Amino acid sequence: MFQPSPWRADFPAIAALERQHQTYLDSAATTQKPQALLDALSHYYGHGAANVHRAQHLPGALATQAFEASRDKVAAWLNAADSHQVIFTHGATSALNLLAYGLEHGFNEGDEIAISALEHHANLLPWQQLARRRNLRLVILPVNEQGFIDLNQALQLIGPRTRLLAVSQLSNVLGTWQPLPALLAHARAQGALTVVDGAQGVVHGRHDVQQLGCDFYVFSSHKLYGPEGVGVLYGRKQALEQLLHWQFGGEMVQLADYHAASFRPAPLGFEAGTPPIAGVIGLGATLDYLASLDALAVERHEASLHQHLLRGLADRDGLRILGTPQTALVSFVVDGVHNADIAHLLTEQGIAVRAGHHCAMPLLKGLGLEGAIRVSLAVYNDSDDLQRFFDALDQGLELLR
Template identity: 65%
Template sequence: MTLPSPWRADFPAFSAFDEDGITYLDTAATAQKPKAVLDAITAYYARGAANVHRAQHRPGERATQAYEAVRDKVGHWLGASSSKEIVFTRGTTEGLNLLAYGLEHHFKPGDEIAISALEHHANLLPWQQLAKRRDLKLVVLPLTPSGQVDLNSASELIGPCTRLVAISQLSNVLGTWQPLAELSRLAHDQDAWFVVDGAQGVVHGRHNPKDLGADFYVFSGHKLYAPEAIGILWGHADALAALAPWQFGGEMVRNADYQQAEFHAAPMGFEAGTPPVGAAIGLGAALDWLSAQDESSIFGHEQALCVKLQAGLAARDGVRVLGEPQIALASVVVDGIHVADLSHMLGEQGIAVRAGNHCAMPLFKRLGEAGSLRISLGLYSDSTDLERFFMALDNALELLR
């Protein structure tokens, strides 16, 4: 069955990929951008860039209005109670570092932070380093064989010493949704904060972080069909009020003297320095573009791609998929073949997939695997991408075996 993508024509990169003989299957690393996003960024710079909030001139007012309009759009997209709950960051990694520094003063030696065994380094290292700075214990929640946090173990490991639980909504390695509702309940029963890394989850469907039970939710624009260097930290009002500022400079300060200063509350108090205005405008355009598409058609298309990908992988001897993916993403290991050799052979044939540990080194150690080949598709992917991938995979397997 062919699965054409009705959205592909909106993404200029695919014409360039066709000319270059590239099959792009690395969307979980970063997504291509629709023309509407490219046009919005060009229009902003072509009409005159300006800094936000500080300038009184017309370009400055225009830039401020456009930037703040994106904050409103993101708030609407996430179902936030107010756009004051939306903090612009440079991405998921910065959002999680902001939280680890911003909440640091609440922790005392012996407190515990719980993460899962599948976390991306971005949702591991900021907590690990905070644990070292404050003499805390980092507790790692184990997984079920299918690749979800094991709730039986979690209910034993999340206890009275737990002050914060930080979990990925959707694994970037295993493609599995995590049981956020149950984990949120376990965290909140102990009065601990519940942080959700939405870097992958935000891309598939529309999620209201409050309904997920999150206190904080972070994501990056570039995986959501928007530019790099823009991200979002959402927090409800009480959660944001618990944060101390972590980066200091212009924009975030209310009153400064040589020896002391007072800072704005969120969101401004967490947006030090000149923000990425053009990238924010690109994020707004991506949300407008996504809002104009039919969500259930996107879901249906991505699920059909998921089924086709899994069926193709299952049909090949010696090809093992890690976990049980629930989206069009698979991490694959081929017995007897090194993943670097495989990805090299695929790269030679124009297949853009990702090989390695996908920024989740401890997970691979736990799984006892050196790495995997990750194939990840987006709403613009179609069945021709998969056909080209499987043809190239068969060639590579024949040569390497």
């Protein structure tokens, strides 16, 4: 039975892709953009762009007003206690690097940082390099066959020497929600700071950072239907106060002399230079659009499509799904067939999926795989998208096997 998307027409690129005979199933990498975002960008650039926080003239005042309004919208989206807890960066990767450098002073030789075995490179490499710089121990929390952090082992590995825990909310490869409440509570009891990579999780449902109880939460705008080049770092007030400044220049300085300077606190103190003004304003418009949707209807739509995808893949012989995906995406391999070959034949038939290690190379190596195919869904997808994918997959496998 055909399952339409009530929101498909809100995304002009989907119609454009259809005219190109393309079916877009790679939203975990980046999403298509709603008309509301395009309108906001056009309005900003078409009515007078200006730098923020620095000018008294009208264009500058209006840009600053719109920029800070977006900060308020992000704070409301996350249920942060105060908009000053929201720092804009140039992406989730930038936010995680900010944390790795800004918190470095708090680590001593022999301290431990705990991450999981399923982390995206963005939530692995900054901590790996910090551990190398400070001679720390990087503790890897194991993942079970179902695709979840093994809670029993994790609780044993996170101990008195653990100074920081950094874990993903939703795996970008396995599509599994991780057991954050128990992990975060245990890490806090050990006196460790906690970082949640919400790049995938923030897209699916509203997440209350106060209820979550993490010290820091990061995500990227471009996965949440917003512009590229914008990231968000939320921090608890007491946690933000532990950050040292790591980039220096305009905007973040309070007083400067030739041989000394003082710097602003968060958030402006960590937004050195000209920020991605249009992108931040665009993210605010995107959040307005998302807030206008029926959240329960979105959840049901995504869940129904996900079940359709899982059933279709399970029905095909020789195909193995990685983990037990719970939402939005599925990664799979086919016995005796290289993932790049499948991806090539899907691409030739106009199916846009992702192949490879998905920026989680250690996880794929641990699974004994060179890569996998990932199909990921968004609010604009419908059941016809999945049928075109299945038809293309069958044709491809017929040629390859």
